[in-house]
Amino acid sequence: MPENRDNDVRIGVFICHCGSNIAGYLEMETLAEYTETLPNVTFVQRNLYTCSEGGINEIKKAIKEQNVTRVVVASCTPRTHGPLFMSSCGEAGLHPYLFEMVNIRDQCSWVHMQLKEDGTTKAKDLIRMGVAKAALLEPQEPIMSDVQLRALVIGGGIAGMTATLALANRGYEVVLVEKQEALGGMLNRLNKLGPVMTDASGFIEGITEKITQHPKITAFTNSQVTEVQGFIGKYKVDIETESKTRNIDIGVIIVATGGRVFVPDGLYGYDGKKVVTQLEMEQLLKKGLDSNIKNVVMIQCAGSRNEERPYCSRICCQTAVKNAMLIKEQIPDARVSILYRDMQMYGVENEEMFRDSKAKGIRYMNYDPEKPPEVKPVAKSVQVSVYHSLLGQELTLPADLVVLSTPVVAQEDAVATSHLLRIPVDENGFFLEGHVKLKPLDFATDGVYLCGSARFPANIREAVAQGLGAASRASIPLSKGSVVVEPIISVLTNEEACRGCGLCVALCPYSALEIQNTEKGRKVHVIDVACKGCGVCAATCYQHALSINSFTDQQLEAQIDAFLEVS
Amino acid sequence: MLDVGRHPNISLMAYSEIEKVEGHEGNFTVTVRRKKRYVDEAKCTGCGACAEKCPTSVPDAFNTGLGTRKAIYSYFAQGIPSTHTIDPDFCRQLNGKKCGICQKTCQADAIDFDQEDKIVELDVAGIIIAAGYDVFDPSQIPEYRYSELPNVLTALEFERLLSASGPTDGHLDLPSDRAVEAEIKALEKKIGKSKRMLEKFEKKFDESSKQFYEKYNKGDYSDDKDRKKWADKYAEYLAIMEPLEDLKKKAESFTTAKRLAFIQCVGSRDFRFYPFCSGYCCMHSIKEAIIAHEHENETTSRIFGMDIRAIGKGFEEYKIRGGNNSNITYVRGRVGEISQGPNNNPVVTYEDTHERLVKSQEFDMVILATACVPTIGIIELAKILGVELDKYNFIKTSPFSPVDTNVPGIFACGCAGAPMDVPESVAQASSAAERAAEIAIQLRQVQNVQF
Incomplete structure (x- = not known):
């Protein structure tokens, strides 16, 4: 860092009144007079609104006429107004990163409305600190990196196929990798799709055909992704296909690996014959039920909402109701009873199907998880005894067939996939999205997206919507063709000091660090386009080898020193 | 935003x-x-x-x-x-x-x-409808007495009370108490005016109003016009002061709401109004109960519902955590009636279906989980756009193309199509953006149109 830069550091400070938002609660004149006394400050101006056209012009004028080489604006929050001031500096010929913002509204006038004097003192402290940092600011150049215009979709179920088609329809090349021998995923094992009762097979055929005929899509079945290297825009992916291993350049990745249905070994006398899962029931219905079946009992939450798997698997109730109705369709005089804890028929369509099923004579019985149903073999059939918690009575139900509604659970290889792509899984083994509410289809790591039951159990409508949505998210870097990253990122400023211990690599939430073997030994390498500048690595590095641009140790220390100077 | x-x-x-x-x-x-x-x-x-x-x-x-x-x-x-x-x-x-x-x-x-x-x-090449929804007006349900009982609120109203930037700075002040406080404020304003008037007389006659009034009532100054006016004004003052003192005394005992009842399926899963399930209300009741407990940890909540539909990622776990850590109990049963109890406390009458008993319980505040209903302008908007609505007036879509309307190039997402929670709405918004982008791109390829 150049030591004698002070000579050409000429700081212009603009203090905003924000109408009365700031000026109503702080002593503005005092602030301005005080600011003039600070080191390196050559120009101070108060503005009614620094962000207004007039205020912006004043900044530009000061850069050009007063030869100001650093700009500090003391006003509101950089969250809303930082970019505006930075670009204005740029327009006037000053490097945008030679700008510093001090928040005297949110942190002073708003929170200390009743304390004019103290609020003003705090504003003085903040401005002094901002000025101290501004003196040490250095230009930073945005980082650009090209994006390979090709997407990889892992998983050829309905979510993955939908995402694949959507991206291909947008004109991007898509590589679709499916582990099984055919596309379709869970749909291949379903009979009809609720609530509209369309044949699953016909639906898949339609989509599979579109995929296989699309010129932009390469679909590999019986294949697996075995290696992923690189970062957003520049992945190198190894795909092991039947014939050989291919290495393909990829720009973005969509994870659509789906889920699997829990097999209830040892639960409720499960044998796959008299006691089956809903998934097995789908096949029985598809073949046509044995007309001797007169009594069917379904048990909900078989293996879910318990200690081992505490979550509700969302789609099993609707599957049970759908299959119960289909049983009635095939054998109208069959007695179908559903033993449940809560009927999770959320939404418009599900609740409607639930109502229709009651009209068709499906019987619902509420059971207490403390006293779960018991299934006993009796002669050629089975018997289900259940404490009907609403009647307060033990009931015994004869059953020719018991159907267990088992949860969708994470894929067995979900953890391996998570290592491969450096993405997290949650406590139930499903992939963990960037934000459970606001970023349901993204990961914290840029360039990788998520949809379908790999995220959480989803029905057809939800899986299709998520497939389209993930395609939309993934298309953003593709359509831009490049990624531009704010240069406020981590840099290895002291390579000598780095011991390659890897502590920072383990802590980086964005997979933006890696250890490389160099001539000087093991050293950390920052993947700049993946770094978000959070600073965890720099704060952790006990060797002070890493530093964050615009938040360097020197800059922060200067701020702290400035604060302590007067206080 | x-x-x-x-x-x-x-x-x-x-x-x-x-x-x-x-x-x-x-x-x-x-x-x-x-x-x-x-x-x-x-x-x-x-x-x-x-x-x-x-x-x-x-x-x-x-x-x-x-x-x-x-x-x-x-x-x-x-x-x-x-x-x-x-x-x-x-x-x-x-x-x-x-x-x-x-x-x-x-x-x-x-x-x-x-x-x-x-x-x-x-x-434009494509149109996305994201018109959202309205909440059901519970005053249509006579047995819940929403319009009559001050301390029966909708979930949205409760949300505002819980908000640190809301009208009570996040304190669960009872609406009945807030009404009294508003009355006190109004009376104090009146008293201030009245006092200023009296001061003028006191200055003029150099006597306190109280002393004067005693004499006046004994018959002194009976023929003095000015003093008669003074006496009238003082009587007015007393007429305000008395109820004001009473109200102030009453206000001393005001506390925040600590016993909360949340009632699910208000207007939804109800054949009189909307038969569908709104899908997210179970979770917002649990969330509100947990936050209320965070604010004041002696708060207890009971959530009355037919099924507690905790169907999203982490939701069931959240529900259980609420029960274990936030004094929430879940009661399986539909509330039959809310009536007026002592001190403006609502009384909830319900059937506990597991105990097979009809019971009543008094609460400080009752919160209604109102249904998600089609937004008021949607019928007009649908007419303008030519899109088809379902029988409830949500925009009609198919499970296989969940954001496509019947009109090519017009898409729908979020609660305009059906009730859904935040993550699902966010996901659907991306889906609709994708469909609209497909239209635009194909157009560019076919017609060489530039955007």
Whole structure:
């Protein structure tokens, strides 16, 4: 860092009144007079609104006429107004990163409305600190990196196929990798799709055909992704296909690996014959039920909402109701009873199907998880005894067939996939999205997206919507063709000091660090386009080898020193 | 919100309505009415100086009427855009009275009382409907007495009470108590006026009103006109003072709500109103109960529902955590009636289906989980766009193309299509964006149209 830069550091400070938002609660004149006394400050101006056209012009004028080489604006929050001031500096010929913002509204006038004097003192402290940092600011150049215009979709179920088609329809090349021998995923094992009762097979055929005929899509079945290297825009992916291993350049990745249905070994006398899962029931219905079946009992939450798997698997109730109705369709005089804890028929369509099923004579019985149903073999059939918690009575139900509604659970290889792509899984083994509410289809790591039951159990409508949505998210870097990253990122400023211990690599939430073997030994390498500048690595590095641009140790220390100077 | 407001590719037209749509997929012409705000968007900086000085207070719709805002206002503090708007129903200037204070206050010169609606025409390739939903009005359910009982609230009203930036700064003040406090405030204002009047007399006659009044009542000064006026004024003062003292005494015992009842399926799963399930209300009741407990940890909550539908990622775990850590009990049963108990406390009568008993319990506050219902303007909008609605007036879509309407090029997402929670709405928004982008791209390929 150049030591004698002070000579050409000429700081212009603009203090905003924000109408009365700031000026109503702080002593503005005092602030301005005080600011003039600070080191390196050559120009101070108060503005009614620094962000207004007039205020912006004043900044530009000061850069050009007063030869100001650093700009500090003391006003509101950089969250809303930082970019505006930075670009204005740029327009006037000053490097945008030679700008510093001090928040005297949110942190002073708003929170200390009743304390004019103290609020003003705090504003003085903040401005002094901002000025101290501004003196040490250095230009930073945005980082650009090209994006390979090709997407990889892992998983050829309905979510993955939908995402694949959507991206291909947008004109991007898509590589679709499916582990099984055919596309379709869970749909291949379903009979009809609720609530509209369309044949699953016909639906898949339609989509599979579109995929296989699309010129932009390469679909590999019986294949697996075995290696992923690189970062957003520049992945190198190894795909092991039947014939050989291919290495393909990829720009973005969509994870659509789906889920699997829990097999209830040892639960409720499960044998796959008299006691089956809903998934097995789908096949029985598809073949046509044995007309001797007169009594069917379904048990909900078989293996879910318990200690081992505490979550509700969302789609099993609707599957049970759908299959119960289909049983009635095939054998109208069959007695179908559903033993449940809560009927999770959320939404418009599900609740409607639930109502229709009651009209068709499906019987619902509420059971207490403390006293779960018991299934006993009796002669050629089975018997289900259940404490009907609403009647307060033990009931015994004869059953020719018991159907267990088992949860969708994470894929067995979900953890391996998570290592491969450096993405997290949650406590139930499903992939963990960037934000459970606001970023349901993204990961914290840029360039990788998520949809379908790999995220959480989803029905057809939800899986299709998520497939389209993930395609939309993934298309953003593709359509831009490049990624531009704010240069406020981590840099290895002291390579000598780095011991390659890897502590920072383990802590980086964005997979933006890696250890490389160099001539000087093991050293950390920052993947700049993946770094978000959070600073965890720099704060952790006990060797002070890493530093964050615009938040360097020197800059922060200067701020702290400035604060302590007067206080 | 901020990202939308700042994105270079987005022109945000808030406070605007669609009037006409012509054309077809890839080539729509949309007529938008940009309603007059009486504030110049280009000039307004959103500083709020106008609202501070505006003399007219009106019930604040954002705070579900629990607080007040001024006749010039921004919808809420962090609203985007921050442009203020004059409410023409309440503005003194616009109603022919002398005012214009905002105009004098505004240093950006943004107030324009002569502003007119602007009609804008847009050429677009695709249209996405994200018109949202309304909450069910529970006053339609007679047995819940929402309009009669002050301490029966909707979940949305409760949400505002819980909010640190809401009308009670996040304290669960009872609406019945807040009404008394408002009354006290009004009486104190009156008393202040009355006192100032009395002081004039006291100064003039150099005697305290109390002493004078005793003498006056004995028959002294009976022929003095001025003193008679004084006596009348003092009587008026006493007539206000007495109830005021009573109310103040009453207010001393006011506490925040600590015993809460949450009632599920209000207007939903109900054949009289909406038979469907709104899907998210179980979770917002649990969330509100947990937050209330965070605010004051002696708070207890009971959630009354037929099924507790905790169907999303982490939801069941959240429900159990609420039960274990936040004093929430879940009661399986539908509430039959809410009636008035002592001290404005609502009494909930319900069947506990597991115990097979009809019971009653008194609470401080009852919160109604109201149904998600189609937004009021959706029928008109659907007509303009030519899109089909389902029997409840949600926009009709198919499970296999969940964001496509019957009109090619027009898509729907979020609760305009069906009730759904935040993550699902966010996912659907991306889906709709994807479908719209496909249209635009295909058009570019086929017709070489540039966007």
